[in-house]
Amino acid sequence: MTQLQADLLVIGGGATGAGVAWDACLRGYRTILVDRSDLADGTSGRFHGLLHSGGRYVVKDPRAATECIQENMILRRVAAATIEDTGGLFVSTPADDLSYSDEFLQGCLDTGVPVEEISTAEVLRREPTVNPAIRRAFAVPDASIDAWKLLHALARGITDHGGRVLTYREVTALHRDGDAVTGATLRDTRTGEETEVDAGFTINASGAWAGRISAMAGVGDVTIVPGRGIMIAMNHRLVNTVVNRCTMPADGDILVPIRTVSVIGTTDEPADDPDELTVAQDEVDQMLHAGDQLVPGLRNSRALRVWAGVRPLFRDARSQSSDRDITRAHTLLDHRDRDGVERFITITGGKLTTWRRMAKMAVDALVEREGRYAPCRTAEIPLGQIIESDRLSRVLGVPEGSYEALAQRYGHDAEKVLAVVAERAELATPILPALPDLLGEAVYAARYEQARTVFDVLARRTRLGLLAGAELSDPHCAAPRRVAEVLGWEFGWEPARVDDEVAAFRAEAAAEGIAGTGAAMEGAR
Secondary structure (H helix, E strand, O other): OEEEEEEEEEOOHHHHHHHHHHHHHHOOOEEEEEEOOOOOOHHOOOOOEEEEOHHHHHHOOOOHHHHHHHHHHHHEEEHHHEEEOEEEEEOOOOOOOOOOHHHHHHHHHHOOOOOOEOOHHHHOOOOOOOOOOEEEEEEEOOEEHHHHHHHHHHHHHHOOOOOOEEEEEEEEEEEOOEEEEEEEEEEOOOOOOEEEEEEEEEOOOOOHHHHHHHHOOOOOOOOEEEEEEEEEEOOOOHHHHHHHHEEOOOOEEEEEEOOOOOEEOOOOEEEOOOOOOOOHHHHHHHHHHHHHHHHHHHOOOOEEEEEEEEEEEEEEOOOOOOHHOOOEEEEEOOOHHHHEOOOOOEEEEHHHHHHHHOOOOOOOHHHHOOOOOOOOOOOOEEEEEEEEHHHHHOOOOOOOOHHHHHHHHHHHHHHHHHHHHHOOHHHHHHHOOOOOOOOOOHHHHHHOOOOHHHHHHHEEEEEEEEHHHHHHHHHOOHHHHHHHHHHHHOOOHHHHHHHHHHHHHHHHHHHHHOOOOOOOOOOOO
């Protein structure tokens, strides 16, 4: 059994957990980040990709709106390489109550969300596919953010500053010595090997699973209400700007452009179990019908993928509020003050947009407990740097079109990718002939980004699972095996293991629905 020691153990490899580990590393803590699966496999990797301006919450949840716009501005500075500055629009369709637009405008002014009313003619000039019958429109600083790029940038920052990132490590027990949490037992979900972590402090950032982790520490009333929502990726960019309906948040009321596709979201239904993410055909039909209010004809476009995620909404079991009153803002639970359990904090709720703020709050509490002077630096230290593709070193065999994609995805770290690609000629070839992603990126992902499976590479590193899911799911497609073979070369797999990994990819791809389901979305899982 492996034995590890750390000043801080962080449980949960989503944006908040990785943000906590990054913040703690910058403040000098020896930190270990663990997740039972891959990074961003939970809520952070299953949303619509919106970097919130706060506009969606200015009427319903002003606190969340203010937090969103403040963090939006910070992330544009420190995580610019993960963000596409699409801008955002809120439009009143014929189906929307026009009086809400006045509340929306006032809400923006009250919460500090920059807003400009623009003419409907200007909207249609910018976005000609938008419903031509819209009656009012506002521009806000929404954007799209690549959660996987963000998580991998955080992971690189953690390891560069002496921390460790352990994926596919499930927490099976939390250790207590009297009233204090002192560490955890981890189980490798792929090999079964156990690891003991002795930690000075533990932060629970496991999102929708936070109640389960807290229960291991003897805290039984951390109630997370999972709010399940579905998203649908359409096969091209129907819009180049984030487009929201100017109404209270509802189903199918937002369209987010991401790379070469558009994602429509989302529903909001209670879920009993955050691991049960089935999608019903009637939900899909409802979403597409609602999307037609924004972009007429949307439901006739081809869908590449449908998926579900869960929002981790905290309900205080000690209050009398109803589920309708649950805030989208975050909650910090210091279990020493709340439950008499020392050296243990839970941070939950919030949005991906507010990950940095949530992390700061959690690490601030740790620093305060220890009486240290260690100010937060995450609003100042950038996560990677942007580079122009023409400044990248050229490697024999790499198609010219791949350099632009490498620069966009990795920034200056693209040079590290190219160094890996240069090791073997085959690594310079695209994974799929029509797309720029290189086979060498699989090796880079395994070596530097904690990728362990073919699905990790194709769905959460290169994003080919979103852009070319149908092709990858074809039994005759050679790409999954090519990726498995280079991973096998990196990890020392035997041929039988390579076969197993290809089969595992096909099974997970089917379960996740990456093959796409056509215009009618038949076969939604």
